[in-house]
Amino acid sequence: xxxxxxxxxxxxxxxxxxxxxxxxxxxxxxxxxxxxxxxxxxxxxxxxxxxxxxxxxxxxxxxxxxxxxxxxxxxxxxxxxxxxxxxxxxxxxxxxxxxxxxxxxxxxxxxxxxxxxxxxxxxxxxxxxxxxxxxxxxxxxxxxxxxxxxxxxxxxxxxxxxxxxxxxxxxxxxxxxxxxxxxxxxxxxxxxxxxxxxxxxxxxxxxxxxxxxxxxxxxxxxxxxxxxxxxxxxxxxxxxxxxxxxxxxxxxxxxxxxxxxxxxxxxxxxxxxxxxxxxxxxxxxxxxxxxxxxxxxxxxxxxxxxxxxxxxxxxxxxxxxxxxxxxxxxxxxxxxxxxxxxxxxxxxxxxxxxxxxxxxxxxxxxxxxxxxxxxxxxxxxxxxxxxxxxxxxxxxxxxxxxxxxxxxxxxxxxxxxxxxxxxxxxxxxxxxxxxxxxxxxxxxxxxxxxxxxxxxxxxxxxxxxxxxxxxxxx
Ligand code: GLU
Numbered sequence: 001x002x003x004x005x006x007x008x009x010x011x012x013x014x015x016x017x018x019x020x021x022x023x024x025x026x027x028x029x030x031x032x033x034x035x036x037x038x039x040x041x042x043x044x045x046x047x048x049x050x051x052x053x054x055x056x057x058x059x060x061x062x063x064x065x066x067x068x069x070x071x072x073x074x075x076x077x078x079x080x081x082x083x084x085x086x087x088x089x090x091x092x093x094x095x096x097x098x099x100x101x102x103x104x105x106x107x108x109x110x111x112x113x114x115x116x117x118x119x120x121x122x123x124x125x126x127x128x129x130x131x132x133x134x135x136x137x138x139x140x141x142x143x144x145x146x147x148x149x150x151x152x153x154x155x156x157x158x159x160x161x162x163x164x165x166x167x168x169x170x171x172x173x174x175x176x177x178x179x180x181x182x183x184x185x186x187x188x189x190x191x192x193x194x195x196x197x198x199x200x201x202x203x204x205x206x207x208x209x210x211x212x213x214x215x216x217x218x219x220x221x222x223x224x225x226x227x228x229x230x231x232x233x234x235x236x237x238x239x240x241x242x243x244x245x246x247x248x249x250x251x252x253x254x255x256x257x258x259x260x261x262x263x264x265x266x267x268x269x270x271x272x273x274x275x276x277x278x279x280x281x282x283x284x285x286x287x288x289x290x291x292x293x294x295x296x297x298x299x300x301x302x303x304x305x306x307x308x309x310x311x312x313x314x315x316x317x318x319x320x321x322x323x324x325x326x327x328x329x330x331x332x333x334x335x336x337x338x339x340x341x342x343x344x345x346x347x348x349x350x351x352x353x354x355x356x357x358x359x360x361x362x363x364x365x366x367x368x369x370x371x372x373x374x375x376x377x378x379x380x381x382x383x384x385x386x387x388x389x390x391x392x393x394x395x396x397x398x399x400x401x402x403x404x405x406x407x408x409x410x411x412x413x414x415x416x417x418x419x420x421x422x423x424x425x426x427x428x429x430x431x432x433x434x435x436x437x438x439x440x441x442x443x444x445x446x447x448x449x450x451x452x453x454x455x456x457x458x459x460x461x462x463x464x465x466x467x468x469x470x471x472x473x474x
Pocket of ligand 1: 007008009010042188201202203206
């Protein structure tokens with residue numbers, strides 16, 4: 001049997017972290033089994049579904065690299081099929097027309113509550129029987145599924161274990177409304193059957209629907225898929241994850257400078273484990289993923305761990321991979337790469353120190369753009385009279401370099417220290433502020449090498465002018 005899974009979001013908002021993790025698990029399970037992954041948009045709630053939400057979900061999935069083999073299917077395009085199946089169940093007497101008005105149902109519910117009975121739809125209630133017997137064809141009605149009265153529904157959830165519900169707990173679900181539209185639980189079953197879904201991986205919030213859906217599969221004569229219901233994600237304070245915990249939309253993680261591999265690694269571990277391993281390359285995730293490694297209990301979101309993983313991926317990924325996702329941040333910070341070194345070289349140099357791509361972009365700017373001012377604090381501390389001699393000597397040696405290499409620049413700094421009998425910091429820091437504008441950067445010889453000879457010379461001259469002006473004003 002080829003495994004086929006699906007992600008079936010309702011397009012009522014962006015792709016949030018919980019949905020993204022469900023999508024990832026479902027995708028990973030298909031990939032790990034050499035199976036297929038389907039994307040289905042559950043847009044039957046026309047009031048709440050929007051095209052913007054569909055676009056946001058597709059964008060989020062693409063950014064995470066969760067590609068689908070089939071779809072996206074849209075439920076609103078499949079109404080004829082659902083109605084065909086409703087009609088089939090009606091013809092087989094596995095569903096029936098119910099003419100009870102909302103007022104009557106409310107009245108019965110109030111009676112049940114007053115008698116301390118479970119409030120539910122009861123097809124055998126004398127008032128409902130009377131209304132249905134008196135009704136004539138053509139009057140407005142809903143179609144209800146004839147849920148079995150006896151026995152239990154049992155399924156082996158791949159995460160939560162055996163689940164058993166008595167049919168007496170389940171009432172006759174409406175499968176087509178008075179306006180002729182099929183209802184959600186029915187559409188899901190017909191879809192999963194038609195699309196050949198073998199494994200339904202979804203959020204725990206759907207677990208109450210599952211027994212009802214299983215009865216519908218059986219009534220349709222469809223094979224029942226295997227189910228896996230994933231526990232919730234909580235915020236770091238133990239409450240259900242929500243906007244107030246910060247970023248919850250996948251695209252907000254892009255905006256905040258995370259790499260998709262880091263977010264995926266974070267999300268896969270948020271409720272799934274494989275021994276003690278924390279870091280999983282995309283290939284390892286697929287190789288090791290299994291449904292029985294998913295935890296039954298809710299997981300708490302931890303932004304510090306996500307940052308740590310992001311730093312790991314920025315440091316260790318191919319610079320080409322980082323560059324692909326950095327571009328969005330370079331554009332956002334209006335940094336043009338037209339005039340400067342290869343961005344992959346800059347990433348290899350500055351990436352080590354950065355937790356986010358926003359920081360990588362910030363640290364990249366001075367390689368591409370000249371500046372007219374030094375950072376005030378750094379300049380005050382390091383561009384002083386004592387730095388004049390060392391900077392002048394470094395400048396003359398740098399101007400004389402015929403081969404522009406990190407080694408030779410390192411040699412220049414060492415020679416300045418030796419000739420002037422000063423420590424490394426006395427030339428290193430002034431040079432750093434001169435060429436980067438600020439007091440923090442990777443190793444200054446490597447930084448100068450990437451900035452280029454002409455620019456380095458101009459910036460040291462600018463620093464000397466700054467010192468001269470400062471002295472003149474002293
Ligand atoms: N459309 C449902 C949701 O977005 C998912 C239903 C399912 O996976 O069966 O919560």
